[in-house]
Amino acid sequence: MSEEIDARLSEITEELNARWPESKIEPSLDRIKLLLDYLGNPQTNFRSIHIAGTNGKTSTSRMIESLLRAFGIRTGRYTSPHLEDIRERISLNGENITSEYFIYTYEDIKPYIELVDAKSTHPLSYFEVLTAMAYAAFADAPIDVAVIECGMGGAWDATNVIDSDVAVMTPIGLDHQEYLGNTIAEIALTKAGIFRSGKPSVLAQQTREAAEVLLREGAKTESIPLREGLDFALLHRDVAVGGQMLTIQGIGGTYDEIFLPLHGRHQASNAALALTAVEAFLGGGAQRLDLDAIRDGFANVSSPGRLEVVHRNPTIIIDAAHNPHGALALNEALAEEFAFDKLIAIVAILADKDVTHFLAELSHSVDEIIVTENSSSRALPTEKLFAIAQEIFEEDQVSSAGSIKRAIELAIDRATQPEHSRSSVGILITGSVVTAGQARTLLKKGK
Numbered sequence: 001m002s003e004e005i006d007a008r009l010s011e012i013t014e015e016l017n018a019r020w021p022e023s024k025i026e027p028s029l030d031r032i033k034l035l036l037d038y039l040g041n042p043q044t045n046f047r048s049i050h051i052a053g054t055n056g057k058t059s060t061s062r063m064i065e066s067l068l069r070a071f072g073i074r075t076g077r078y079t080s081p082h083l084e085d086i087r088e089r090i091s092l093n094g095e096n097i098t099s100e101y102f103i104y105t106y107e108d109i110k111p112y113i114e115l116v117d118a119k120s121t122h123p124l125s126y127f128e129v130l131t132a133m134a135y136a137a138f139a140d141a142p143i144d145v146a147v148i149e150c151g152m153g154g155a156w157d158a159t160n161v162i163d164s165d166v167a168v169m170t171p172i173g174l175d176h177q178e179y180l181g182n183t184i185a186e187i188a189l190t191k192a193g194i195f196r197s198g199k200p201s202v203l204a205q206q207t208r209e210a211a212e213v214l215l216r217e218g219a220k221t222e223s224i225p226l227r228e229g230l231d232f233a234l235l236h237r238d239v240a241v242g243g244q245m246l247t248i249q250g251i252g253g254t255y256d257e258i259f260l261p262l263h264g265r266h267q268a269s270n271a272a273l274a275l276t277a278v279e280a281f282l283g284g285g286a287q288r289l290d291l292d293a294i295r296d297g298f299a300n301v302s303s304p305g306r307l308e309v310v311h312r313n314p315t316i317i318i319d320a321a322h323n324p325h326g327a328l329a330l331n332e333a334l335a336e337e338f339a340f341d342k343l344i345a346i347v348a349i350l351a352d353k354d355v356t357h358f359l360a361e362l363s364h365s366v367d368e369i370i371v372t373e374n375s376s377s378r379a380l381p382t383e384k385l386f387a388i389a390q391e392i393f394e395e396d397q398v399s400s401a402g403s404i405k406r407a408i409e410l411a412i413d414r415a416t417q418p419e420h421s422r423s424s425v426g427i428l429i430t431g432s433v434v435t436a437g438q439a440r441t442l443l444k445k446g447k
Contacts, residue, residue, distance in 0.1 A: 005099050012106050013086055020125035022081065023352070023378060027156040031120050032128045036161060038112040039132065042139030043146075046076070048162045049277055052150040052191040053170025053204065055326050056270045059262065059303040060170055063274035065147045069094055070297030071282065071290075076138035076146040078159065080127065083305045083320075083437035090134045092141055105137045127151050131158040145281070155193025167194045167201045167223065168277045170270070172210040173325035174354065184209040192217035200224045200280040202232075204273050226251060226285075228269070232276040237268045239337050246298075248272045252279045253288025260298050263307040264333030271298060305436035307333055310443050314415040315340075316408075316427045318443075320436040324354055327361035330430065334365045341423035344368045344414060346407040346439070347389075349431035351380040358431070359392045366428070368414070369393055371400050372407040374434040404429070404438050 020026075036043060049064055051057050058079045065077045077091035090097040097105075109132060117123040124132075131151075138146050148164070150157045172188050181187050188210040195201050201223040203214055211227075218225045226232060235254070236247040243261040246268055247254065260271050275294065279285045305320045307330070317338070321330045334343070345366040349355055362369070371386050373379040382400050389398045401407035408429070415425040429439040 005103065008103050009099050012103060016086070016126050016129060019123065019129065021377075022125070022127045022151060024125070025152060026122045026125075027153075029156055029158070029161060031116055031122070031124050032131060032158045032161055034119070035109075035112055035116045035124065035128070035132050036135065038115060039109060039136055043135040043162050045139040046143050046146050047281075048146040048148055048164045049166045049168060049281055050148050050150070050159065050162060050164035050194045051168040051170065052154040052157075052194050053168075054173040054187070055323070055329065056170040056204070056266060056273075057149045059267060059306050060168060060270045060274050060277075061147050061149045062303050063271055063298065063301050064168070064277055065091070065094065066301045067274060067278045067294065067297035068145055068147070068281075070293040070300070074142070074144045076134065076141065076143040077148075078131070078134040078138075078146065079149040080130075080151050081433050083433060084441050086130075089130055090137055092137070092143065097137060101137060102133075105133050105140070109133065109136055125158075128158045135162075150191070150194065153187075153193070154191035156190075157193075160194055164194065164196055165199060166277050166281045167196060167199065168273060169194075169201065169203045169206075169214060170273065171204050171325065172206055173323060185213050188213035189217065192221075195221045195223040197222045198224070200226055200277075200284070202226045202273060202277045202280060204228050204269060226276055226280060228272060228276075232272055234268050234272040237265065244268060246271055248275050250275050250279045250288070251285030252283065255288070255291055255294050258295055258298050261301060262303055263337050264329060265336070266329040266333070267303075267306070305433065305440060308440075310440060311427075314412060314425055314427055316412075316429065316443065318436045318439055319428065319430045320433040321430050322349065322353055322358070322432045324357040324361050327358050327430075330428075331361060331365045334428070338426060339424065340426040342367045342415075342420070342425045344370065344411045344425065344427050346370045346372065346401075346404065346411055346427065346429045346435075347385065347431040348372045348374040348404060348407075348435040349380050349385065350376060350378045350434070351384075352378060353380075353432075355380060355385065355388050356392070359389055362430070363392050366393075366397075368397050369399075370407045370410055371398065372402065372404055374404060374432055374438055376432070376434045379432075379434075404435065405442055408439065408442060
């Protein structure tokens, strides 16, 4: 039976992969709305918290969900993209949707998918189908609250058919400019489409350009802005073994001695954002939430592929950073929390990213770089990445490998040379969620 289930899951994955990928968008909510109408609008059967932004969305979503579960609330979580398994995208009470339930949900709504395809100029995309599956699975489960991460943008993102109770905006940077616009202001305008009238909008600290747009659009929609640095704040953080200790000023009070098992100041800021979102959802910040529940919620957070230490001797860190803003946060965390004498980076990145500025940021932390390419059809070829890297790094700092597997072998071999026996050499694998997922799979299997 297990083999049959695995085979059917693989077939469904292939069917989904045959659709428009997440990187190809026809900005419209018409198709997803029509599909959900046929399904009886399952997204109206639960409350929701909606997260948009450029970086930190998945980690913030996972924190929000863990906090809600600490209060005994049944949750669903929809995030993207996935690292290793498509089922990661749809979570029920903190666990990936089962293969059986994934298959059941897809087969249950497939006739309606085909009906919408037949009526539409463009068939439903990969992301639109998965969004509908998540909403249908959440309604059937059932759950109390869904934590929903935008795929791209906000206003016309397929997830934006929910009437969310709280909107959350993580830091906004330049990414997906071909769809979102070439300036921070244009991107912020699209992302502000998740704001709802009379509902809280929890805003991470932003550049002035983004903040002006978000506050203006929030006023137009009559949402209630809660701003990092004004209405809530990260008061204090100390690096700790396995993570960090935080004190957060929420809208309902101060929460201290919070252990967060994630690395980096950016994750501490995400924690303040998540806590405030949960305060706004549960009571509007009228009073401080139960401190023990908050501590439990944060202590149980995980965020795979985000500054994740996956191997020791040598230390291997995986991070899904894929744009300059993400590389900057990665640099800060590496400098503050990891004392390597030498750091070797393995980089495989997508061709549509700002590769030059990504590598330029990374060069502040990295002593040596091995370039390669991942399995994505959008991957930047190794030889092109090698040429760009040579413009940024010294010639003897750059090498290449034919695959991520081979790059890991090379990095481990170099990190364990006799001359490094008395020094600390780390290996960083980064550049894309696809890269992080492939490396994670290889290292878990011991290859």
